[in-house]
Structure formats: structure tokens, C-alpha cells
Amino acid sequence: MRRFTKLFLLSSVVLLSYFTSVSSIHAAPPSANDVKVQINEQLVTFPDAQPFLDSNHLLQIPVRTLSQKLNYEINWEHKEQSINITIAKSGHTVSFTTGTSIATTNGNPLILDSAPQLINGTTYVPLRDLADALGIRLQWDAQNHIAILNQDxxxxxxxxxxxxxxxxxxTATAYTGSSAENGGYAGKDFFGNPLAVGSISVDPNIIPLGSKVYIEGYNYDGLPSDGLYATATDTGNAVKGNKIDIYVPDNAIKAAQFGIQQVKIYILNN
Known part of the structure; x- marks a missing residue:
């Protein structure tokens, strides 16, 4: 914990009101595995490999699992560096080849938005292209990150x-566990626990202590480049309003290079 406020806040934190300057409520920020697939009214469970967003920001799904859920027959043909997948039902046949952005539906060519992929032994196809090829209406629920196949x-x-x-x-700054920054609480957060990557200092009037958050928009070598899941476990005299202080396991000179950066902070458990 920074700047010697621990004893005061420990006795008064329960009295703090939650005066926020936050926006409206949203669905949780999606990650690759947050995207779900639903067929009619049923969510699809992918037991092993999971759907993901490819470099074109299109949803790729494990084709075997989805084809089985749709009650389509699926066949495979291994070629040198690719796999040809044929999906068939009631006289309707669709063929995909990994690494190729052209499929066929009942023998007619179909240009795909993204190529099917073979990753770690699992074949993925772009869901929108698959739905179009099978004539199934695809509905996207952005609020809940669900792709809904209306097969019926x-x-x-x-x-x-x-x-x-x-x-x-x-805004965000960075701090370390040094005694110069934390006095007698060197290396400890507000609760007396060791500081670690994922510890942040907050203004409890804005972000209650103990809150789980997700932070994006910063740039610092030593923190995850694609965003940080963190917990509000610390406070500081200079941390007021919409400012947070992110713990980094570095020396003060390097931490100072973080500067002041604009960030988005998602409070996940409110």
C-alpha cells in the first residue's frame, strides 16, 4: 500500500459511499473463449477445442462438434497440407478445404470471408460462412456474445x-513495492498481502476495494500486452477519482517510464 493511508482507511472503508462516474451497464468484455454458440434454444458445449476469433475478427468453430449438433454427416479427406471437409444432409452438400477461401455448396463455388483452419489437430470453419452455406439464419447477440443458429x-x-x-x-500510473513508495508497508497491499502482478491501487469511492477489474489501453513492457485482469487491493493518497495505480514488479526508475496513460477499467463484479 502506498503513502501511509492504511490505518485510516482500514477503520473507515466500510463507511465509504460508492459515488461513481461510470457509464451504463454492459455485458462483460469478451475474450476469445467468451463467445458462445447456440442452436435454436440450446447452447452448444465444445468439450475440447473452443471457438475463437481469427485475424479477420470472424468466429471460427470446431466443425466436427457443430456438425454433429446440427445432425449433419461429416466426412474428411486428408490431402498433403490440408483437409477437405464435406458436410451433408438431405441432399445438401457443402465442402470446405483448410487454408482455402473457396468452398462449394452442391457443387457451386462459394467465396468465404475467412479460410478454414487446422490447428492442433482440430479443424475450424468460419461460422457465418458455414451458416450461409447450409442455409441457416445466423443471429448475433452482441450484448451476450452469442452466435445463434436458427436451424428451425x-x-x-x-x-x-x-x-x-x-x-x-x-488514467493509470505504475508503482512498485519499494519502501520509498510504501514506507513501512513495503511490498504489501492494503490488506497486508504481498503485492503481485494484478494488484492495483484505487480510490475506494470509485472502485470498491476487493473489486475484480479488467484494464486495457496501457502500454508497458512487463504487463500483459492484451489487457490485465486485476483486483483492487490497495489505496494511495495520490490515487483519487478515476485514477488507478498498477503494481509492477520492477524498480522505481522503470516504473516511472509508465508515465500517465489513458485506460479503460471494467468493473467486473458489480
């Missing part, structure tokens, strides 16, 4: 709702 031709509400979060546009 009816509209379906999502079968799962994402937990809500609040988002703050704020």
Missing part, C-alpha cells in the same frame, strides 16, 4: 446472459 427458422432469445459490468475511462 424461428427467432430465439439467448439461452445465456453475460454478467454485467461498469466501465470507467480513467
Amino acid at each position: 427458422g424461428k427467432y430465439h432469445a439467448p439461452s445465456w446472459y453475460a454478467p454485467s459490468y461498469k466501465v470507467i475511462d480513467g
Whole structure:
């Protein structure tokens, strides 16, 4: 914990009101594995390999699992560096080849938005292209990050709702566990636990202590480049309003290079 406020805050934190300057409630920020697939009213469970967003920001899904859930027959033909996949049902046949952006549907060419992929023994195809080829209406629920295949031709509400979060546009600095920054609490957070990557210092009037958050928008060698999941475990006299202080396991000179950066802070458990 920074700047010697621990004893005061420990006795008064329960009295703090939660005066926020946050935006409206949203669904939780998606990661690759947050995206779900639903067929009619049923969520699809992928037991092993999971759907992911490819470099074109298109959803790729394990084709075997989805084809089985759709009750389509699927066949495989191994070629040198690729796999040809044929999906068939009731006289409707669709063929894909990994690494190729052209498929065929009943023998007619179909240009794909993204090529099927073979990754670690699992074949993926772009869901939108597959749905178009099979003549199934695809519905995207952005609030809950669910792709809904309306195989029966009816509209379906999502079968799962994402937990809500609040988002703050704020600023971030970095701090270390040194005694110069923390006095007698060197290396410790507000609760007396060791500081670690994922510890942040907050203004409890804005972000309650103990909150789970996700931070994006910073640039610092030593923190995850694609965003940081963190816990509000610390406070500081200079941490007020929409400012946070991110613990980094470096020396003070390097931490100072972080400067002041604009970030988005997602409060995940509110």
C-alpha cells in the first residue's frame, strides 16, 4: 500500500459511499473463449477445442462438434497440407478445404470471408460462412456474445446472459513495492498481502476495494500486452477519482517510464 493511508482507511472503508462516474451497464468484455454458440434454444458445449476469433475478427468453430449438433454427416479427406471437409444432409452438400477461401455448396463455388483452419489437430470453419452455406439464419447477440443458429427458422432469445459490468475511462500510473513508495508497508497491499502482478491501487469511492477489474489501453513492457485482469487491493493518497495505480514488479526508475496513460477499467463484479 502506498503513502501511509492504511490505518485510516482500514477503520473507515466500510463507511465509504460508492459515488461513481461510470457509464451504463454492459455485458462483460469478451475474450476469445467468451463467445458462445447456440442452436435454436440450446447452447452448444465444445468439450475440447473452443471457438475463437481469427485475424479477420470472424468466429471460427470446431466443425466436427457443430456438425454433429446440427445432425449433419461429416466426412474428411486428408490431402498433403490440408483437409477437405464435406458436410451433408438431405441432399445438401457443402465442402470446405483448410487454408482455402473457396468452398462449394452442391457443387457451386462459394467465396468465404475467412479460410478454414487446422490447428492442433482440430479443424475450424468460419461460422457465418458455414451458416450461409447450409442455409441457416445466423443471429448475433452482441450484448451476450452469442452466435445463434436458427436451424428451425424461428427467432430465439439467448439461452445465456453475460454478467454485467461498469466501465470507467480513467488514467493509470505504475508503482512498485519499494519502501520509498510504501514506507513501512513495503511490498504489501492494503490488506497486508504481498503485492503481485494484478494488484492495483484505487480510490475506494470509485472502485470498491476487493473489486475484480479488467484494464486495457496501457502500454508497458512487463504487463500483459492484451489487457490485465486485476483486483483492487490497495489505496494511495495520490490515487483519487478515476485514477488507478498498477503494481509492477520492477524498480522505481522503470516504473516511472509508465508515465500517465489513458485506460479503460471494467468493473467486473458489480
